[in-house]
Amino acid sequence: MTPTPTFYYRHELSPQTDLQIEALGIDERMQPRLVHHVQMAGTYLLIHFHDPVRIGQEGATVSQPAETTILWRLDEPYVYGREDREWTHSWLLLGGPRTKELLTEFRLPIARPLQISARPIVQNCLRQLYDELHGFTPPDELILESHLAVLARQIARAVRDPSEPPVRLDAVRRFIEANLHRPIALDELARLAHLSVSRFSELFRQQFGQSPVHYVNELRIRRSTILLRDANLTVAQVSDRVGFADALYFSRKFKNRLGRSPTVYRRSRYGTGGLPRIPAATSRGKAG
Secondary structure, three states: OOOOOEEEEOOOOOOOOOOEEEEEEEEEEEOOEEEEEOOOOOEEEEEEEOOOEEEEEOOEEEEEOOOEEEEEEOOOOEEEEEOOOOEEEEEEEEEOHHHHHHHHHOOOOOOOOEEOOOHHHHHHHHHHHHHHHHHOOOOOHHHHHHHHHHHHHHHHHHHHOOOOOOHHHHHHHHHHHHOOOOOOOHHHHHHHOOOOHHHHHHHHHHHHOOOHHHHHHHHHHHHHHHHOOOOOOOHHHHHHHOOOOOHHHHHHHHHHHHOOOHHHHHHHHHOOOOOOOOOOOOOOOOOO
């Protein structure tokens, strides 16, 4: 399903502040074209491109891959987009002296394309800004500043930290976390990363220090330790909910990893073997 785009535009009569949010857009789908953004002295434009695009200045654009993030100081005009197909981006236009101080404080690169896992970082911040800007009149400047400070700090950390997983592997990790309840095939993960199985397995091991299969099984066991806290679930039900069709196989994997069977682990940690099961709540009339 295509995400619904979200926008904010500052009213022209709104008072000027030290930290000025001029406009923002989340998941904006564009028709095939290049955007020629005009010069706006003292203003910054942060964009995260969901798709491959060309960016730069008039007559000197360069191709960039999907999931590229860039921060421009609009002391001169810039060009971005693509003319052969639709493309999507999320963006933030802001200015004011406090904005400059924040961006300088965290030393964010200016006019440098960044290939980092920034989509969740940018979109979470933009949604928080949107909620504050639309939900309160006037919006709280300290809350707006705190959201922007977190955004700047997270982008700066992603730029500095070489351990940040590549975008395609981060997408695989999120997919695994959301699908532990069902079988996950190695070739399915490789397709999600747009890589061959061998290349995907090599990159995954380099990034996470273990094979994809071992990583999936490790997360299944971790998840099962949480589900075992629920005394109303049998071991077989826990096994099924973390993607093991065979409860005996699950128990063997669990014991190999933690040194105890699921039943013994549950009893030692939570004081119950899961029985008796907690009955579902029933209505017994008015309380006396």
